[in-house]
Amino acid sequence: MAEPPHRKPTSFDVARLAGVSRSAVSRAFTPGANIAPETREKVTKAAKKLGYRVNNLARGLQQSHSGIVGLVASRLDTPLRSRQVRLLSEALIRAGFQPMLLTAEQPDDVAGLIDMLLGYSVAGMIITSDTPPRALIEDCGRLQLPVVLINRAGVSDWGDRVVADIDAGGTLALDILQKAGAGRFGCLMPVKETWSVTGRANAFVEAVQGLGRTCRCIQADDQAYGDARRAVVEAGRERMSQIEGLFCSTDLMAFGALDGLRIDLGLRVPQDIQVVGFDDIEQAAWGAYDLTTIRQDLEEQTALAMRLLRERMADMEVPNRTCDQKLAPVFRGTTRPV
Amino acid sequence: MAEPPHRKPTSFDVARLAGVSRSAVSRAFTPGANIAPETREKVTKAAKKLGYRVNNLARGLQQSHSGIVGLVASRLDTPLRSRQVRLLSEALIRAGFQPMLLTAEQPDDVAGLIDMLLGYSVAGMIITSDTPPRALIEDCGRLQLPVVLINRAGVSDWGDRVVADIDAGGTLALDILQKAGAGRFGCLMPVKETWSVTGRANAFVEAVQGLGRTCRCIQADDQAYGDARRAVVEAGRERMSQIEGLFCSTDLMAFGALDGLRIDLGLRVPQDIQVVGFDDIEQAAWGAYDLTTIRQDLEEQTALAMRLLRERMADMEVPNRTCDQKLAPVFRGTTRPV
DNA sequence: TTGAAAGCGCTAACAA
C-alpha cells in the first residue's frame, strides 16, 4: 500500500519512475500501440505503484472526442424508459464509452443541456426523449456528431434511427382483439402527440376503419397511469361497455384503464371488455394485471442502437439509416383465450 | 444562419473576431468574472456568430475538476431507483453539474468503472448502488473526492450519507400492523443482505421480539417481484394464513406477496392477512394493489444529498455527516381501517 | 521501438 499521494501523479511521474519517456507511458495505455512488451510491463508496474490513471480530459482534448456519449431521456422514472436507459448505459459502458445522462422534460431544457454536452466533445448521442428539439439535432448534423434516435421519426434529416413499426403495431393490436372475438373497438391514447405513442394509436384507428368500422377514441391528458384511469372513468360505464376490444397505446395506460374499468366502473375484463397494451413492461406480467400486450424487444433495440452508433462513428459518410425492431404479441389474461 | 464551420471555433477565433484577447473571451464565459459589460457583450456576439462554445474538457483540465459528478446506481430499471436517479440527475443538472451514469450490478464491475470516472476528474460522486465496494470509496477518500452515499451505512470511513432510519422504519411498520389489529407477525425479506432492505426487516423482527412475540420470517431469493411471489407461494397457504400482519421490506416485494397471497394461495387481503410495504413507489397507489406502506420522501432525500455534496465541495475538512430523512406511514387498502 | 518537441483549448497569475 503506497502512502497517500497528495498531488495526482501524471504521466511524467510514471515516466521518471519507470525510466522511460512520457510518450512511452502514453503508448503503454493505448491499446494496440507500438511498444515493446517489457516496456509496457515496466510502465504498468510504475503506474500501479504511483496510483496513476490516464486523465481522460487531457486525452479527450488531444483526440477528437472524449469517449463520452450523451444519453438523453425524458420520463426516466417510467418503467419502459428506465429499462431502456439501463440497457443502453450498460451497453455503452461495455463498449468503452461513458454515458452522460441528460434528463429533461421540456424541449427548451434539452436545448441548453445539449449545448453543455457538446462542450464535452461527446463522441455521440443516443436520444430516447419524447420530443427532441429538431434544432438541436440539426446542430449535431452540422458538427458531424453521430446521433441515434429511438422511436422518433421525421424529426430532422440528421440521425440514425431505431423504431418499432407503428403501422404493424396498430394492425397487430387489432388482430389480437379480433381473433379474441371483439367486434366493437376503442382506443385509449394521450392528447399530446408523440411519434410512437400516438402514432400506433392512430394506426390502430385506421386499421379499424379499414374494416369499415368506427373506433371510439378516448383521450387522456397525458401518458401516466392516473391520466388513463381518469379518462376511462370520465368516459363512463355506458360508453366503455359499448367497447368490446380496447387498445391502450402503452402498458402504463392500460393499467390505468384496467383499474378504471374494474374498480371504478365495475366492468369485468376480459368478459365485458378486452384490453391490449403496448410495450410489455415488467408490470404487464404481474398477477394483478396479467396484461395481453405487444412486446418491444428492448435488448434488440439496444443492440441495434449500438450498431448504428458504431457504424456511424466508423464512417460519417454513410447515409442515414432506420432500423426496424421486431414486435411480438404476448397473450395473457386481459383477452379471452382463442 | 452561419455557414457550416468545419473546424470547431476556439476562443482564439472568437477573440480575433471580437477584437479582444483570449482571456477576455474566457472571462466572458465565466460567471462573476471581472469584465466590462460591453466587452462581454462584444464577445458573446462574436461567439454566437461563430457558433462557439467553451470546451469543457480544456476547462476541466485547467481547473481542479470537470463539473462532472458520477452517479452510481444498480437496478436502475426498478421503480424506486429510477425515480431516485431522475431526481438526482435533474438536481445535479440544475446545480450546473453533469451527471455521468454508472450502472453496475456487481461490485467488481463498479470498481473498474469508478476507475474510469476518476479519469474524468469528477467533482464528486453520488452512490445509490446496493453494494458499493468499500475499497473504491476509500480510494475517493484518498483523493479527497466528495462522496454521498444514499441508504448505505458503515461501508467505510469516508463519505457523507443520507439514510432512512431503519429502526424507525421497522418500528413504524409494526405500529401500523398492531393498530390495525394484527397480533401474529411475519416478515418477508431477501436473503441477500443489504444495509437498508434487510436492515429494516431485521428492525421489524426485533421490534416484534421486543413485544415478547416471535416473527415468522420468509426469505426470498432476491428483491424482485417474482422472488417475493415465489417465496410466499413456497411458504404455502397454511403457514401464510397463520400470519395476521406481514411486513414486506420493499413495495416491490409487497406486490409479489400480494399476488402470491391472493391469486396463488387464495387468501384475502386485508381480511385474512394484512400487508405493509416500504418505499411508497408510484405503483403502491395503483388500484390493483392499493398498498399500505411507509414513505421515503425522495424529494427530501435528493435535496439532502445535494446539500451534503455542496457543503463537502466547499470544505473538504468538514467531518463526515449523516442526514436522516423523514419516514411517514401511508394508509391504504392492504390494512384494515383503524 | 523509442524520445524530443509541438500542440490540443482553456484559465489564472501577473503586469500594465
Added chain:
DNA sequence: TTGTTAGCGCTTTCAA
C-alpha cells in the same frame, strides 16, 4: 479592466 504568459496532462508527429 485588460492583455501577456505560462502551464493543465496528454497524444502525436518526426527523427533517431
